[in-house]
Amino acid sequence: MGKLAIIDTGTYYHHRVIHEDRFGHFFDQAIYIRDLCKTDLSDITTLIVPCRTDPAHLVAHRKLFADFLNDGKTVVAMGSTGPDKWLDDISWRFTPTNFWWWKEGGSLNLEIAEPEHSLFDYVKLADATWHHHGLLTPPAGATSLINANKAGSIFYDDRVTSPGRKIVTTLDPMYHHGNHFMPATSRFLDGFLPWLKSQ
Numbered sequence: 001m002g003k004l005a006i007i008d009t010g011t012y013y014h015h016r017v018i019h020e021d022r023f024g025h026f027f028d029q030a031i032y033i034r035d036l037c038k039t040d041l042s043d044i045t046t047l048i049v050p051c052r053t054d055p056a057h058l059v060a061h062r063k064l065f066a067d068f069l070n071d072g073k074t075v076v077a078m079g080s081t082g083p084d085k086w087l088d089d090i091s092w093r094f095t096p097t098n099f100w101w102w103k104e105g106g107s108l109n110l111e112i113a114e115p116e117h118s119l120f121d122y123v124k125l126a127d128a129t130w131h132h133h134g135l136l137t138p139p140a141g142a143t144s145l146i147n148a149n150k151a152g153s154i155f156y157d158d159r160v161t162s163p164g165r166k167i168v169t170t171l172d173p174m175y176h177h178g179n180h181f182m183p184a185t186s187r188f189l190d191g192f193l194p195w196l197k198s199q
Contacts, residue, residue: 002045003028004197007036009053013178017050017189023177026193033057037064046074046196051172055082062086069164076196079133079172089161090168091137093152098131110154113144117157118198120145122191128155130182132170142166167196 008018008030017023018030031039033053037060041047047068049058058065058081065075065087077083077090084090112125128146135152138144141160144153146169158166173185173192 002199003043004046004048004193005029005031005041005044006048006050007031007033007053009033009050009057011052011178013052013175014050016178017174022186023189023193026197036061041068041073044073046076046199048076048196049078049081049083050174051078051080052175053078053081055085058082058086066162069162069166072163074165074167074199076167077169078174079170080175083168087166087168089139089158090166091139092134092170093137094134095151097133109149111147111150113147113153117143117145119157119192119195122195122198123188124191127184127187127191128171130171130176130184133172134170136168136170 004027006018006027008014010032018027029044069075075087077087084092110125110129112120132148132154135148135154136156138153138156139158139161142156142158144156146153146155148154154171155169158168171188173188176182176185177189
């Protein structure tokens with residue numbers, strides 16, 4: 001089992017995930033975003049870029065992420081981080097975010113695309129259902145895990161476009177857990193982080 005690191009932007013919502021007891025023990029290292037370029041990542045196997053991290057802080061580290069992947073390691077790009085700006089082979093498109101479907105009696109029309117994937121030993125579709133920020137088009141050969149409206153992916157696993165692995169989603173659970181808002185996001189992290197540690 002490898003070491004799991006997460007970038008810390010210093011926001012209150014990331015602080016709650018990274019430093020409080022419920023999830024803090026999953027992380028072997030928290031790296032402040034301004035220290036990323038001078039941090040030794042040689043013993044880290046998975047690096048999480050948490051949701052709502054300003055892409056402006058990530059673009060400058062594009063080569064670092066590419067090198068990390070070229071070493072056969074895993075980058076996890078969470079929602080609202082603009083991954084198409086700092087990772088190669090990412091196709092993201094804007095879609096309006098439906099924040100109130102659950103009050104209006106509607107549905108996000110999410111579906112599990114690959115039920116046999118190990119993620120779903122840890123996470124149920126209901127745990128990944130609150131809203132999402134845009135749609136992804138997985139590269140050829142990558143595995144979409146959750147689709148929305150049959151129009152695109154909101155979560156995929158890419159083992160083909162680099163020697164490493166990209167796990168990319170438009171979900172933003174850290175933001176909402178950190179804001180004490182939307183219980184599904186906490187349940188998602190209850191499963192997602194143990195799954196990452198098991199990889």
